[in-house]
Amino acid sequence: MSLLDTPLRLGGVTVRNRLYRAPVLEGAGDGDDAAATYQRHFVTNAEHGVGLIVQGSSCIWPEGRSSPGMTCVDSREKMLRFAPMLDAVHAAGAKVFLQLGHAGIYAMEAWHEPYASRRQGPILAASPLPWFVRPSFRGVPVHVMTGDEVRAMAGRYGEVAAWAREAGYDGIQLGSANAKLLDQFLSPFYNRRNDEFGGSLANRARVLRLIREAVAERAGADFACSVKVPAEVAPLGLPHSSQQEAIELARLAAEWGFDAVTPVIVSVLPDTTLARGDAPTNLRANKAMAERLRRAAPNRSRRASLRFGYWWAARRAPFKPVWNRELFAAVKATVPIPVFAVGGIRTAEEVNDVLDSGHADLVGIGRPFYAEPDLAARILAGDGAPRACRNSNRCVPAQMLGMPGACYNPAAHRRSGE
Numbered sequence: 082m083s084l085l086d087t088p089l090r091l092g093g094v095t096v097r098n099r100l101y102r103a104p105v106l107e108g109a110g111d112g113d114d115a116a117a118t119y120q121r122h123f124v125t126n127a128e129h130g131v132g133l134i135v136q137g138s139s140c141i142w143p144e145g146r147s148s149p150g151m152t153c154v155d156s157r158e159k160m161l162r163f164a165p166m167l168d169a170v171h172a173a174g175a176k177v178f179l180q181l182g183h184a185g186i187y188a189m190e191a192w193h194e195p196y197a198s199r200r201q202g203p204i205l206a207a208s209p210l211p212w213f214v215r216p217s218f219r220g221v222p223v224h225v226m227t228g229d230e231v232r233a234m235a236g237r238y239g240e241v242a243a244w245a246r247e248a249g250y251d252g253i254q255l256g257s258a259n260a261k262l263l264d265q266f267l268s269p270f271y272n273r274r275n276d277e278f279g280g281s282l283a284n285r286a287r288v289l290r291l292i293r294e295a296v297a298e299r300a301g302a303d304f305a306c307s308v309k310v311p312a313e314v315a316p317l318g319l320p321h322s323s324q325q326e327a328i329e330l331a332r333l334a335a336e337w338g339f340d341a342v343t344p345v346i347v348s349v350l351p352d353t354t355l356a357r358g359d360a361p362t363n364l365r366a367n368k369a370m371a372e373r374l375r376r377a378a379p380n381r382s383r384r385a386s387l388r389f390g391y392w393w394a395a396r397r398a399p400f401k402p403v404w405n406r407e408l409f410a411a412v413k414a415t416v417p418i419p420v421f422a423v424g425g426i427r428t429a430e431e432v433n434d435v436l437d438s439g440h441a442d443l444v445g446i447g448r449p450f451y452a453e454p455d456l457a458a459r460i461l462a463g464d465g466a467p468r469a470c471r472n473s474n475r476c477v478p479a480q481m482l483g484m485p486g487a488c489y490n491p492a493a494h495r496r497s498g499e
């Protein structure tokens with residue numbers, strides 16, 4: 082039996098093999114058809130052999146999504162809608178973790194005009210906005226969370242995790258990278274607090290420790306709880322979390338009882354560094370998308386800065402196979418808990434090499450699953466490689482604008498049909 086086919090224990094759950102679907106937003110939204118959308122994606126993945134599915138990020142509060150296609154899991158009733166979907170995925174043999182998060186200052190209520198104009202409360206922040214991003218936030222009310230509010234947020238994660246368990250999820254992953262609110266606490270780029278949630282790495286990460294405790298208390302200590310561990314890159318030498326700090330954070334996560342870590346190298350800004358590849362060209366070329374962007378960002382300079390962000394990230398972070406390897410291998414050598422690999426992992430050869438080299442315990446693939454739901458079966462058979470995904474990143478602006486999670490590259494579809 083190959084390592085890829087070996088089951089793995091994560092908290093109280095056993096995953097049948099070492100291949101997982103990395104969280105890529107499904108664009109399921111919040112409507113009555115959300116469960117059906119997830120079911121369509123996940124049951125197909127499960128039938129083709131994926132061991133674990135990490136569902137794209139869902140928001141713990143009604144405001145705080147980074148895009149309209151994200152689901153809010155802000156009540157028990159809304160969470161329990163997913164129970165039949167989870168039964169169907171389980172029947173097909175896979176386990177499902179729910180990623181939980183909040184976008185903080187990058188919540189769509191800050192930038193997406195239809196939502197900004199209906200905003201109920203201010204944008205939540207770990208600290209006052211860094212000077213570097215301030216020009217994009219003119220007129221946006223920002224609230225720096227008090228210590229009590231941070232503690233209440235940790236309790237909220239526990240409450241939502243308990244609902245997730247009741248619905249049938251097998252665990253959660255904290256969306257603590259990619260410049261989201263938890264990352265805004267972890268990162269010295271954003272966090273300049275001088276209370277117990279700022280300063281040293283252990284202080285900046287204290288919110289994760291409180292969440293881990295709340296999840297154990299509310300959902301049960303055996304409910305699997307995993308966390309993304311970011312190392313950051315920043316423009317102009319601005320403050321950021323180093324790889325050394327990410328390794329130390331993973332060590333703290335293990336000490337605090339997390340069941341697994343996913344180390345990733347990302348930008349301090351919410352750009353495509355997390356999904357290395359080309360700058361998406363469809364923001365202008367796809368008429369429906371261009372129109373959605375115009376409505377979301379009527380201000381030309383905001384649209385221009387979004388396009389510039391994509392272009393700049395593609396220049397700085399072009400696609401590279403298995404680009405997070407240096408970091409996840411270093412974490413794996415340091416911590417006693419399972420390590421999830423992700424980032425540019427494409428072929429069966431790469432998947433097996435990561436596992437056989439002992440560089441990670443579970444290997445994730447993200448974007449290719451949009452166009453190739455059968456990819457897992459080919460990888461598990463030992464000779465698979467994506468036939469369609471070329472990392473065009475055309476899926477990225479689509480999810481930002483609330484369109485379905487899917488492949489938007491026509492050339493990829495022609496190739497997959499070859």
Ligand SMILES: Cc1cc2nc3c(=O)[nH]c(=O)nc-3n(C[C@H](O)[C@H](O)[C@H](O)COP(=O)(O)O)c2cc1C
Pocket residue numbers: 103104105106136137138180256259309355356357423424425426445446447448449476477480
């Ligand atoms: C459209 C899109 C949506 C994503 N959504 C999430 C998300 O909800 N949560 C998360 O942690 N990462 C998210 N990611 C990052 C992926 O999980 C993954 O780390 C990244 O795509 C690199 O893996 P890949 O090269 O196999 O695609 C997203 C990436 C893309 C392209």
